[in-house]
Amino acid sequence: MEEEYSLEYCHYLEMAYGSGMMSEGGTEAMEAMFIDHPLTAGTFALEIGYGLGAMAFYLADRYAIHITGVEVTQTLKDEATRRIPEHLKNQINFLTYQSPHIPIDDQTFDIIYSKGVFPHIKDRAPLLKECFRVLKPRGFMIIDDWLSRMPDQWCPRIQDMCDREGLILYPETEHDYLNKLKQAGFSNIHFIDVNEDYARYNWNIIDHLNQPKITEKAESQFNKHDHDMALLGYTLIAEAIERNELLIRRVIAHHL
Structure with a gap:
């Protein structure tokens, strides 16, 4: 993860997704998670994996909530903390952690x-148990996640994307995910199909990155090869989602 998410790579993601963002869909996708x-x-x-902090900044500002974030890399913690707006410093606290242990008291959130x-987590089960531990009774968890139709392997398009970009992502089926959530203690569990939205988000990214001004900026700040590989990667993702080879699911689980 540390090598995959260098600050240079994060800055390219910002160019694709928007300032501070490291996943697709912008504020529309953020709002949709809580609709x-x-x-x-x-x-x-609690935010698992805050990246550069954009989602925490947006939600804390818009809804006046208090957010603790955990992240595995010190580099991201330092950069995200540096970016916290002054008026949100009393609402946001970014931490590092050694997954799966979350350094927070029981029933906090x-x-x-x-x-x-x-998708970057090799075994979701221990972290899901930790999430259940730190969640208050009657609390809930929402995860937008990538799932696979097949145990232990991605579809060819996603595996191709991972190989080209040097990413390690871990496939999980809905069936196995459900069992791990139940074993962690969660109940009232739902998997919502959001493929249509995420296909659109990725095609929009491709359109954005193909704009002449963005192409010029990408090729000057990074290089043409990396920009071309990124465009191919987003195309493979969008196609895999459209064909239901990659399953984007909004996972909602409750601590009753």
Whole structure:
């Protein structure tokens, strides 16, 4: 993870997704995660994998919630902390952690959320147990995650993308995911199909990156080969989603 997410790579992701963002969809995707679970002022939330902090900044500012984030790399912690807006410094706290242990007391949070992070986790089960531990009774967890139709392997398009970009992502089926959530203690579990939205997000990224000004910027700040490989990667992702080879699911689970 440390090598995959150098600051240079993060800066390219910002060019693709927007300032501070490291996953697709922008604020539209953030809002969609909570459309059936509205956020209220004073809520205490945990973000698994805050990246450069954009989602925490947006939610804390818009909904007046308190957010603790955990991330595995010191580089991202330092950069995200540096970027916290002055008026949000009392609402946001970014930490590093050694997955799966979350350095937080039991039953601390009303909500746990994560977007685009869990595919990087080799075994979700221990972290899901930790999430259940730090979640308050009657709290809930929302994860936007990548799932595979096949145990232990991605579809050819996603494996091709990973090989080209040097990414290590770990496939999980919905069936196995459900069992791990139940074993962690969660109940009232739902998997919502958001493939249509995420296909659109990725095609929009491709359109954005193909704009002449963005292409010129990418090739001057990075290099043409990397920019071309990124465009191919997003194309492979979009095609895999459209063909339902890659399953993007919004996972909602409750601590009852």
